[in-house]
Amino acid sequence: MVLRRFYRMRLVSSGLVLLTFFGGTPVSLLAQEQPQSQERKPEDVKPEPKVDDLKPDVPSVAEPVDPRTYVIGIQDVIYVRVWRENDLTGNFVVRPDGKISMPLAGDIEADGATPDELKTRIVTALETYLTRPEVNLEVRQVNSKRFFITGEIGRAGSYTIISPITVLEALSNAGGLRDFANAKKIVIMRGDERLKFNYKEVIKGKKMEQNIQLLPGDHIIIP
Numbered sequence: 001m002v003l004r005r006f007y008r009m010r011l012v013s014s015g016l017v018l019l020t021f022f023g024g025t026p027v028s029l030l031a032q033e034q035p036q037s038q039e040r041k042p043e044d045v046k047p048e049p050k051v052d053d054l055k056p057d058v059p060s061v062a063e064p065v066d067p068r069t070y071v072i073g074i075q076d077v078i079y080v081r082v083w084r085e086n087d088l089t090g091n092f093v094v095r096p097d098g099k100i101s102m103p104l105a106g107d108i109e110a111d112g113a114t115p116d117e118l119k120t121r122i123v124t125a126l127e128t129y130l131t132r133p134e135v136n137l138e139v140r141q142v143n144s145k146r147f148f149i150t151g152e153i154g155r156a157g158s159y160t161i162i163s164p165i166t167v168l169e170a171l172s173n174a175g176g177l178r179d180f181a182n183a184k185k186i187v188i189m190r191g192d193e194r195l196k197f198n199y200k201e202v203i204k205g206k207k208m209e210q211n212i213q214l215l216p217g218d219h220i221i222i223p
Contacts, residue, residue, distance in 0.1 A: 062138035065162050067115035073144025073216070074098060074111055080122060083134035088126070091140055104129045115139055147214045149174050151222035152181030166211045167197050170220060182223045188212070189219040 062079065072078065074094050080102065082088040092100040098111030105125035110118050119137040126133040145161040147170065154175015165173075167188060177183055183199035197220075201207050214220075 062140055063142045063160070063162060065115065065139045065142065067119075067137075067139075070114060070139065070162070072110050072113050072115065072118060072139065075143035076110075076139060077141035077143065078110065078115075078118065079138045079140045081136040082126065082130075083136075085130070085133070094144070145216040147216065147218040147220065149220045149222070151220075152178040153220075153222050154178065161214060161216060164213050166213055167220065168199075168202055168211050170214055171199070171222075177222060185223055187221045187223075188214075189221065190215065190217070 072094060074096055076094045078092045078094065078100060080089065080092060088103050088105075092102060092110075094100055094110045098109060099107045100110045101107050102122065102125075105122055108118070108121050108125060113121070115137050119135055122137070123133055123135050126135070142160040142162060146158045147161060148158050149170065150156050153171065154177075156174070159170065159173065167186075171177065171186075177199065184201075186197040186199055188195040188197055195210075195212065197210050198207065202211050
């Protein structure tokens with residue numbers, strides 16, 4: 001007897017076509033591939049840059065200066081915040097002429113002033129246009145008062161003078177002398193002057209007049 005073989009097609013909800021012989025034995029499982037979505041995942045989409053991201057890299061944390069005694073200088077970065085006036089708020093660099101320029105306030109003399117004095121000047125200038133302007137001011141970056149250390153020192157480079165500092169303190173802050181440094185022949189270059197500093201004498205308390213206070217532009221050289 002010849003059995004007539006037949007099959008039936010059944011459409012499965014998942015999009016598969018199942019072919020079966022008589023008796024229900026599966027023969028073939030064909031998958032109809034569905035086109036994959038071309039939608040981009042949220043993590044693949046790069047956000048548009050914000051306006052703040054395009055500004056120069058200025059530290060958001062203020063330098064630890066005393067607003068009553070620190071003297072602002074050329075190239076220092078000053079952050080001014082005027083309450084409820086975003087257009088007047090921002091970072092301002094002291095120009096070579098010693099001034100900063102603010103919207104409404106105009107040019108204001110900053111070089112030689114303390115942060116508190118500059119704040120008062122800004123408030124006075126804004127009072128012409130605003131009623132009781134509330135101003136906060138911080139020194140964001142000290143660029144006007146730097147000294148330099150090179151040679152056989154732990155961390156050579158430039159350092160800011162935020163408060164009075166001596167040669168010995170500067171050497172300590174820079175990581176101390178290296179093993180092969182000539183501690184007796186350290187030189188501080190100050191303009192055309194060459195000031196000598198004998199580290200071994202100073203740490204013994206001898207000839208302490210060598211341990212001078214550093215000035216902006218001083219260059220300590222450790223041979």
